[in-house]
Amino acid sequence: MAEPLIRMQNIRKSYGRVQALEDANFHVNEQEIVGLLGDNGAGKSTLIKVLSGAVPLTSGDIFIRGKKVSLRSTSDAIAHGIETIYQDSALVTQLSIARNLFLGREPIKPPRFLNRMDQDAMNNVARDLLKQVGISKNIPPTTPIGSLSGGERQAVAIARAMHFDSDLIILDEPTNNLGVAETQGVLSFVRSARDSGHSCIFIAHNIHHVFQVVDRIVVMRRGKVVADDIDPKKTSVAEVERIITGMSDKEIRDAIADGKPSH
Amino acid sequence: MTRTDTAPPLAGSANRRPGRRIRLPAETGAAVGLAAMLGLLGWLQPSSVDAANLSSLLEQAALPGLLAIGMVFVLAMREIDLSAGAVFHLTATFAALLVVAGMNPWLAALAGIAAGAGLGLINGLLVIALRLPALLVTLGTWWMIQGLSLVVGKGQTIAPPGADGSVLATLSGKAFVIVPVTGIVFVVLAMAMHVVLHRTRFGYRVQAVGSNPRAAAYAGIPTGKVRVLTLVLMGAMAGLAGVIHLGAQGAIAPGDGGTFALLAITAAIIGGTSLSGGNGSVIGAVIGMLVLQAILSAMTLLGVDAIWAAFATGALIVLALAIDRLVNLWRNRRAGHGEDNLLG
Numbered sequence: 260m261a262e263p264l265i266r267m268q269n270i271r272k273s274y275g276r277v278q279a280l281e282d283a284n285f286h287v288n289e290q291e292i293v294g295l296l297g298d299n300g301a302g303k304s305t306l307i308k309v310l311s312g313a314v315p316l317t318s319g320d321i322f323i324r325g326k327k328v329s330l331r332s333t334s335d336a337i338a339h340g341i342e343t344i345y346q347d348s349a350l351v352t353q354l355s356i357a358r359n360l361f362l363g364r365e366p367i368k369p370p371r372f373l374n375r376m377d378q379d380a381m382n383n384v385a386r387d388l389l390k391q392v393g394i395s396k397n398i399p400p401t402t403p404i405g406s407l408s409g410g411e412r413q414a415v416a417i418a419r420a421m422h423f424d425s426d427l428i429i430l431d432e433p434t435n436n437l438g439v440a441e442t443q444g445v446l447s448f449v450r451s452a453r454d455s456g457h458s459c460i461f462i463a464h465n466i467h468h469v470f471q472v473v474d475r476i477v478v479m480r481r482g483k484v485v486a487d488d489i490d491p492k493k494t495s496v497a498e499v500e501r502i503i504t505g506m507s508d509k510e511i512r513d514a515i516a517d518g519k520p521s522h
Numbered sequence: 523m524t525r526t527d528t529a530p531p532l533a534g535s536a537n538r539r540p541g542r543r544i545r546l547p548a549e550t551g552a553a554v555g556l557a558a559m560l561g562l563l564g565w566l567q568p569s570s571v572d573a574a575n576l577s578s579l580l581e582q583a584a585l586p587g588l589l590a591i592g593m594v595f596v597l598a599m600r601e602i603d604l605s606a607g608a609v610f611h612l613t614a615t616f617a618a619l620l621v622v623a624g625m626n627p628w629l630a631a632l633a634g635i636a637a638g639a640g641l642g643l644i645n646g647l648l649v650i651a652l653r654l655p656a657l658l659v660t661l662g663t664w665w666m667i668q669g670l671s672l673v674v675g676k677g678q679t680i681a682p683p684g685a686d687g688s689v690l691a692t693l694s695g696k697a698f699v700i701v702p703v704t705g706i707v708f709v710v711l712a713m714a715m716h717v718v719l720h721r722t723r724f725g726y727r728v729q730a731v732g733s734n735p736r737a738a739a740y741a742g743i744p745t746g747k748v749r750v751l752t753l754v755l756m757g758a759m760a761g762l763a764g765v766i767h768l769g770a771q772g773a774i775a776p777g778d779g780g781t782f783a784l785l786a787i788t789a790a791i792i793g794g795t796s797l798s799g800g801n802g803s804v805i806g807a808v809i810g811m812l813v814l815q816a817i818l819s820a821m822t823l824l825g826v827d828a829i830w831a832a833f834a835t836g837a838l839i840v841l842a843l844a845i846d847r848l849v850n851l852w853r854n855r856r857a858g859h860g861e862d863n864l865l866g
Contacts, residue, residue, distance in 0.1 A: 333741070333742050334744070351800070352800075353729065353800035354800070362730060362738070362741040363741035363742040364741075365726060367723060375722055376722060
């Protein structure tokens with residue numbers, strides 16, 4: 260089998276005495292959408308934060324196309340083609356669409372020492388991108404992000420990752436708080452990102468959304484990857500739920516009868 | 523690898539309203555306030571709005587106004603610098619002592635500005651190292667710097683000998699007979715810093731950090747560096763104001779600039795800079811400082827005792843804060859969401 264795009268090996272992360280990740284192994288292939296599932300506290304967010312450079316790992320290795328990399332900061336990860344879209348923190352609401360698209364990568368006009376941004380270039384690229392993502396109607400690129408809907412904001416964030424040619428786009432709860440139509444829009448957007456050559460990690464609490472879009476499901480429990488080759492076409496939602504909770508059918512029924520989840 | 527990067531239209535966005543409302547510039551309130559205050563002054567005493575008096579209004583606004591320009595950047599970053607007035611005083615004292623010690627006044631002035639920037643750097647590094655809001659850090663450094671000023675100045679007025687005749691005294695002069703040089707410096711710097719805030723990558727990153735620090739960090743913006751640089755800028759502006767004060771007055775007295783930090787914050791808020799960060803207006807802060815000075819002049823004309831000036835300034839801060847809050851609540855309600863406020 261070919262070397263995957265991303266391989267994370269024996270990743271450990273502890274916060275003081277709390278082990279958030281214990282020897283987690285995880286990989287993403289080229290042009291693949293991976294659904295990352297797990298209960299609260301299973302270690303999904305920590306794994307993603309390690310991969311996006313937001314938190315340092317305690318031990319373990321990360322390989323990109325077989326080459327070992329060290330991701331010490333978010334800018335390191337971005338330089339390696341890993342773009343993360345956080346639910347609440349992807350965009351700066353008070354700034355315009357164009358400025359958000361270039362957040363952290365603002366083009367500079369010559370002479371460079373004056374540090375002036377090339378606003379015309381930013382607006383032109385933004386106008387084209389908005390057209391491509393289908394939210395161009397009546398929205399100039401100078402509109403503040405705050406006046407867009409949740410789905411439109413996700414679209415802008417994904418468009419940013421695609422424009423800068425990221426190899427891996429990590430989506431943290433992209434369908435949270437979205438209506439049905441907007442959710443479908445975002446899901447089809449994720450598919451088209453894959454079809455144009457990008458890989459994605461898709462995290463969502465709503466398992467049905469995950470099933471609709473991903474090629475492979477990975478489940479985490481208590482800091483470990485407990486299943487990493489679930490085919491959504493051959494597996495039922497109920498089975499995946501059982502893997503997530505780590506409980507048998509009987510245990511789940513008992514837990515519901517007791518009114519509280521057992522451990 | 524070829525990537526086409528096209529996507530189907532996003533469902534649910536087709537039927538949005540064209541929703542383009544007329545947006546008043548952030549400076550509107552301050553401009554209306556200034557017009558009203560000048561109208562009041564003219565009504566109280568017509569001669570108070572003649573050219574000579576207006577230019578002296580500009581001169582009074584210039585020094586705290588320089589601090590207000592720096593403060594706009596700090597507020598746009600969702601921080602606040604309480605130590606700016608103390609930095610003003612210490613840099614003026616420092617430069618005065620250097621002149622007393624025989625240094626060339628222009629070199630002493632440069633050293634004063636550098637000292638201001640250095641104090642800003644210390645504030646910035648403390649904010650980064652302690653991971654505390656600048657509000658708390660500068661609450662401490664404010665007292666430290668104020669104490670240091672008293673120690674090095676021995677609590678006395680320092681008037682460098684021959685300050686009147688020195689080159690620095692150019693600053694106390696007037697160009698074209700009537701326009702004060704300090705006022706010109708103030709207006710030119712305000713225009714330059716307006717461009718810096720709205721046209722440069724640095725200004726844009728200041729606003730990004732103030733609007734959503736986590737998004738800025740996740741996008742790869744070095745937020746720590748932006749914080750430090752902004753506080754250095756604030757310190758340098760306070761230092762510049764300090765040495766200009768020394769040049770124009772020929773002396774620095776204990777208590778000079780004591781209200782400057784609060785005046786600067788008030789002027790910025792009156793000028794439309796939001797305390798919740800993310801945007802700011804340098805031009806607005808200039809107008810805001812003129813409004814403040816016009817109010818203080820009006821109080822003098824009305825025969826209000828000077829001891830009420832502090833009370834009035836405080837009341838204005840509360841009023842400006844209330845207006846800032848109301849505008850924010852109104853905007854959030856109009857946008858149909860209030861979560862940004864809660865995350866504050």
